[in-house]
Amino acid sequence: xxxxxxxLIGLTFFFPALVMAEDFLGAPVIxxxxxxxxxxxxxxxxxxxxxxxxxxxYKNALKKFKDIRIRDWEKATYIEDDGRxxxxxxxxxxxxxxxxxxxxxxxxxxxxLGTLVLRFFGVFIVLLILFISMSVSGSIISKSVARxxxxxxxxxx
Amino acid sequence: xxxxxxxxxxxxxISTTGVFNFDPKVIVMWAIASLFIYLAIAKKYEPxxxxxxxxxxxxxxxxxxxxxxxxxxxxxLLEFFYHYGLEWEIIPCVIFLGLGAMTDFGPLIANPKxxxxxxxxxxxxxxxxxxxxxAGFTLKEAxxxxxxxxxxxxxTVYLTTLLAPQLLxxxxxxxxxxxxxxxxxxxxxxxxxxSKKERQIRMRQLRPVSKREKMLFPxxxxxxxxxxxxxxxxxxxxxxxxxxxxxxxxxxxxxxxAQGSLMNIVTIFLGVSVGATMYADKFLxxxxxxxxxxxxxxxxxxxxxxxxxxxxxxxxxxxKINPLIGSAGVSAVPMAARVSQMEGLKADKKNHLLxxxxxxxxxxxxxxxxxxxxxxxxxx
Numbered sequence: 001x002x003x004x005x006x007x008l009i010g011l012t013f014f015f016p017a018l019v020m021a022e023d024f025l026g027a028p029v030i031x032x033x034x035x036x037x038x039x040x041x042x043x044x045x046x047x048x049x050x051x052x053x054x055x056x057x058y059k060n061a062l063k064k065f066k067d068i069r070i071r072d073w074e075k076a077t078y079i080e081d082d083g084r085x086x087x088x089x090x091x092x093x094x095x096x097x098x099x100x101x102x103x104x105x106x107x108x109x110x111x112x113l114g115t116l117v118l119r120f121f122g123v124f125i126v127l128l129i130l131f132i133s134m135s136v137s138g139s140i141i142s143k144s145v146a147r148x149x150x151x152x153x154x155x156x157x
Numbered sequence: 158x159x160x161x162x163x164x165x166x167x168x169x170x171i172s173t174t175g176v177f178n179f180d181p182k183v184i185v186m187w188a189i190a191s192l193f194i195y196l197a198i199a200k201k202y203e204p205x206x207x208x209x210x211x212x213x214x215x216x217x218x219x220x221x222x223x224x225x226x227x228x229x230x231x232x233x234l235l236e237f238f239y240h241y242g243l244e245w246e247i248i249p250c251v252i253f254l255g256l257g258a259m260t261d262f263g264p265l266i267a268n269p270k271x272x273x274x275x276x277x278x279x280x281x282x283x284x285x286x287x288x289x290x291x292a293g294f295t296l297k298e299a300x301x302x303x304x305x306x307x308x309x310x311x312x313t314v315y316l317t318t319l320l321a322p323q324l325l326x327x328x329x330x331x332x333x334x335x336x337x338x339x340x341x342x343x344x345x346x347x348x349x350x351x352s353k354k355e356r357q358i359r360m361r362q363l364r365p366v367s368k369r370e371k372m373l374f375p376x377x378x379x380x381x382x383x384x385x386x387x388x389x390x391x392x393x394x395x396x397x398x399x400x401x402x403x404x405x406x407x408x409x410x411x412x413x414x415a416q417g418s419l420m421n422i423v424t425i426f427l428g429v430s431v432g433a434t435m436y437a438d439k440f441l442x443x444x445x446x447x448x449x450x451x452x453x454x455x456x457x458x459x460x461x462x463x464x465x466x467x468x469x470x471x472x473x474x475x476x477k478i479n480p481l482i483g484s485a486g487v488s489a490v491p492m493a494a495r496v497s498q499m500e501g502l503k504a505d506k507k508n509h510l511l512x513x514x515x516x517x518x519x520x521x522x523x524x525x526x527x528x529x530x531x532x533x534x535x536x537x
Contacts, residue, residue, distance in 0.1 A: 067295055069536065082296040082536055112290060119531035120283045126385045126527045127276040127520065133377050134269040141370045 213432020
């Protein structure tokens with residue numbers, strides 16, 4: 001038994017990656033990354049691999065989760081969880097050449113409430129634009145109808 | 158033939174019957190089905206939908222019935238309706254075509270500022286979303302539950318099929334049940350939110366709307382929605398096509414079909430296939446109960462949102478709007494508008510609000526579709 005314990009300690013010493021957390025809030029952490037920032041809500045890593053390789057790793061690691069959405073932005077790829085996982089997003093930078101930055105952020109209510117408020121006002125804006133268009137088109141048509149009727153009346157008299 | 162062979166034969170026949178595959182849980186589903194059939198027949202609550210939904214629930218909750226599954230890779234009858242009608246998002250859009258062909262947008266065109274009431278009445282949709290997420294639903298499920306408060310059946314079915322098909326039965330049932338119960342749910346909230354003086358506000362008669370304006374409306378609306386919320390254009394596009402057919406007056410036969418036989422046919426398929434998604438195994442959990450509970454809160458908050466929007470608008474308007482028409486901002490056309498009319502008459506016997514309330518009522522349809530579009534955009 002003692003032998004096995006020693007072996008385990010030895011492995012721990014020689015292979016620190018094995019004992020480092022392989023996930024952050026349940027999100028997989030790509031091996032070989034250097035931690036830049038770590039709080040209980042955010043993990044920022046510098047990874048010595050290009051964007052495509054990192055994205056490939058995450059696509060593979062997350063394939064069993066069905067509520068994952070991957071959005072391709074200009075400067076980063078944004079992986080978002082729409083399910084009930086404790087993390088909200090993984091952002092992989094695109095501009096680092098052979099290096100990438102990976103940012104994992106905890107699920108947060110700020111995002112949920114923020115997006116809801118924006119979308120509620122979005123509904124207002126859609127209907128406001130419709131209101132303005134209807135008011136403008138309504139007044140133009142009403143005037144043209146009134147003018148046409150006026151002409152008819154004057155022609156009749 | 159020996160006695161044992163006869164017994165084997167009998168055993169083989171009996172094992173193909175439902176009797177020996179009976180699961181007591183289905184009794185609860187029969188009770189739920191009977192309740193909705195009762196409400197449809199005896200109480201006339203949304204009978205066109207609750208009756209086929211109720212029967213759909215009833216018929217799939219028997220053991221071994223070949224209705225909602227696949228056999229040799231081919232869909233069984235109700236699975237066929239569900240797959241091609243709902244999963245392919247056809248039925249809600251065809252229903253919107255029929256609704257468009259039935260709708261007169263005159264009151265909304267005459268008083269377009271009521272569009273804002275339709276937006277305000279979506280408040281509950283977004284608040285319920287938050288409550289549902291807190292309760293442990295996923296974001297997509299929460300969006301599909303939230304839209305119930307918009308009181309628009311086809312929009313609820315459309316969004317739920319897209320985001321959380323596993324909740325389709327519960328969401329559709331909650332939406333249609335509460336739409337039927339608008340006359341019970343809304344009046345106490347309307348009285349609580351308004352003073353007698355406010356309820357007595359008389360509104361100027363609506364201006365007449367020319368045919369040209371009515372024809373232009375579906376084009377303008379479809380164009381704006383397509384630009385701003387393209388994800389709901391399958392619904393809104395069909396809605397506006399139906400309306401243009403009606404207002405143009407040149408395709409009478411098509412209009413008649415869209416608002417009559419076509420609408421009736423798809424309503425049967427919608428009802429029965431929604432009901433058929435409600436198996437005992439799937440349905441009997443805390444989630445449907447929670448959806449029903451939250452659906453009620455959703456409706457109440459949407460009603461409050463509509464009334465509050467009118468009150469805020471009144472701060473800036475010279476000609477005040479009767480806040481009772483705010484509650485009609487939840488769609489439920491024309492039931493919610495009728496409730497505004499009835500409450501208005503209770504406060505002032507000569508104050509007829511029906512046509513004024515039709516404006517926010519129709520705006521609610523557009524508002525709930527816009528809210529659905531916002532959710533779709535969030536996830537796609």
